[in-house]
Amino acid sequence: MDKISIDKVKQAVEIIQSSGNIVAFTGAGASTESNIPDFRSAGGLYGVGGRNRYKYPPEYMLSYTFFIDNPRDFFDYYRNNLVYRDARPNDCHKALSRLEEAGKLKAVVTQNIDGLHQAAGSKTVYELHGSIYRNYCMKCRKSFSLDYVMDQGKPVPLCDACGGIVRPDVVLYEEALDENVLASAISAVRKAEVLLVIGSSLVVYPAAGIINYYRGNKMILINKTATPYDWSADIVINGSAGAVMREITPGICDEILDEI
Ligand SMILES: NC(=O)c1ccc[n+]([C@@H]2O[C@H](COP(=O)([O-])OP(=O)(O)OC[C@H]3O[C@@H](n4cnc5c(N)ncnc54)[C@H](O)[C@@H]3O)[C@@H](O)[C@H]2O)c1
Ligand SMILES: [Zn+2]
Known part of the structure; x- marks a missing residue:
């Protein structure tokens, strides 16, 4: 120093x-x-590598419009780029x-x-x-864990009570x-x-x-x-x-x- x-x-x-x-x-x-990874450092999600891996820029893939129009692609991006369950x-x-x-x-x-x-x-x-650890059903507001969203085995996580989409509270x-x-x-x-x-x-x-x-x-x-x-x-x-x-x-x- x-x-x-x-x-x-x-x-x-x-x-x-x-x-x-x-x-x-x-x-x-x-x-x-x-x-x-952060968003704006060289190795971050907005960095060159981050942009090139997907068809769309991250700002768009993390927008409400994209989430509603393409929930499968949203969750694919979200699960692979925003969630780090092992981080300490x-x-x-x-x-x-x-x-x-x-x-x-x-x-x-x-x-x-x-x-x-x-x-x-x-x-x-x-x-x-918000937080990746809080998730809720968009229809009935039931709460779900992060593990539910990650491990349910469906491309879009669905509520076990009403079938609505479970979204992260982010x-x-x-x-x-x-x-x-x-x-x-x-x-x-x-x-x-x-x-x-x-x-x-x-x-x-x-x-x-x-x-x-x-x-x-x-x-x-x-x-x-x-x-x-x-x-x-x-x-x-x-x-x-x-x-x-x-x-x-x-x-x-x-x-x-x-x-x-
Ligand atoms: N960990 C997370 O939860 C996470 C990760 C990625 C993005 N985000 C979201 O990113 C959005 C972007 O805003 P932002 O300003 O938080 O992120 P950003 O990526 O825009 O900026 C990160 C800043 O931190 C600096 N930086 C990187 N590593 C550092 C380190 N080890 N020590 C000191 N500085 C370091 C970078 O130079 C840069 O200025 C936020 O809305 C946030 O929700 C969150
Ligand atoms: Zn529900």
């Missing part, structure tokens, strides 16, 4: 150590170290969970649908885009975010003293716009690459989410990492 980064890490450590009101905003980059939380998820346990972190606001924050032990998690393109989740996320960000923004390209709206509600002067942005919000952050640390979180939470994270 260069000198500038060492200084930034020191500042971030002091900010985190002295705050009892931290909120984290995470994107797909928080989960790439758990081997879940990495040091970023674990560090955030430990900060909450220590009473320092109030909420995680995430764009991720992979459930890894909860798997690491985080309790207050606002999932802006927000597709063209769909609105859940109002309650959005309101809670905004409220947490607005009240936060410290905002940690981790692994998001910050180009997907309205999710990315939530960080505009932050009123403080201690925004720490961690990303491998530049983002359109770097200018509004007080500290930008370019690096891997897990490694950087380990560096900036000494004491909290010293002994945690193999435990969860």
